[in-house]
Amino acid sequence: MRFKKSLKYLFFIGFIGVLSFLYGFTSKRNSTKKVTAVRVSFQENKRNFLTQEIVNKLLIQNNKTVVDQPKSVIDLYGLEKKISENPYVEKVAVFLTIGGVLKSKVKQRLPIARITGNGTSYYIDKQGVKVPLSLNYSARALLVSGVDSAADIQLILPLIFAILEDDFLQKEVVGIIKSDANTFQFSVRSGDYKVDFGTLDRMKIKFSMLKAFYNTTFKNKTIQDYKMITLKYHNQVVCTK
Incomplete structure (x- = not known):
């Protein structure tokens, strides 16, 4: 009985040794x-x-392309960090396959508005992160002016989301102008008139009133009679011809 136990023990030790050897050899x-x-x-x-091509140029290590470099020297974290520092990248994953292919999966930032003014212009994404303009691509986005600071961007984000999440408003509203008093005015696609939205209080109510007003004036074709549609007054739409 003791001999069998010793034999099993030796077999187990030998098995572990073989596995260790194979693992070390494979590694x-x-x-x-x-x-x-x-x-x-x-x-x-x-x-x-x-x-x-742009991403490939970022996959550089030791001042040369990673292709033909040993897998053991590839710094995956460093490559991810380098790509993520690109202002157009929201998220990236870099990894090596068993066959030696280095793969990069990139999620780009999605512009939701273009900020203009003070001699500068840039996009912002859904987090309010600034995204520079690009020669490779021009995004279709809401034009926003009067925004001068990070605080202004955070203030206007809920308004931008409300517009983009509504199919009609997304097509109708093409521009937003912010005043120093934190009131907002819209440029629209359907005419030369403006929409005076006022402050950002009661946004849902104001947009509901605007859409109801549109529904009526589009039907009777009187929308072009107005120069200004004002929503800042409580529960009413005031128009100026």
């Missing part, structure tokens, strides 16, 4: 393999601001 062999290729993919297949 050493894998570490000497080189990166064979680079593959870049964009989330939802949208390239927009970035191209594969």
Whole structure:
């Protein structure tokens, strides 16, 4: 009985030794393999601001491309950090396959508005992060003026979301002007008139009143008679011809 136990113990030790040897051999062999290729993919297949060539140029280590470098020396975290520092990148994942292909999955920032004024122009995304203009891509976005600070951006984000989440408003409102008093005016697609929205209080009520007003004036074709549609007064739409 004792002999059988000893035999099982020796067999177990030998088995562990073989596994350790195979693991070490495989790890050493894998570490000497080189990166064979680079593959870049964009989330939802949208390239927009970035191209594969632009991302490939960021996949540089030791002042040269990662292709043909040993897998063991590739700093995946460093490459991810370098790509994520690009202002158009929201999120990135870089990893190596067993076959030696270095893959990068990139999610780009989605512009929701274009801020203009004071001799500058840039986009903002849904987090309010500034995104510079690009020669590669021009995004269709709400034009916003009168925004001068990060606090202004955070103030206007709920208004932008409310417009973009409504199919009709998204098509109708093309521009937003913010005043120093934190009141807002819209430029619209359907005519030369303006919409004086006032402050951002009671947004849902104001948009409901505006859409009801549109529904009536579009039907009787009187919408073009007005130069200003004012929503800042309590529960009423005031128009100026």
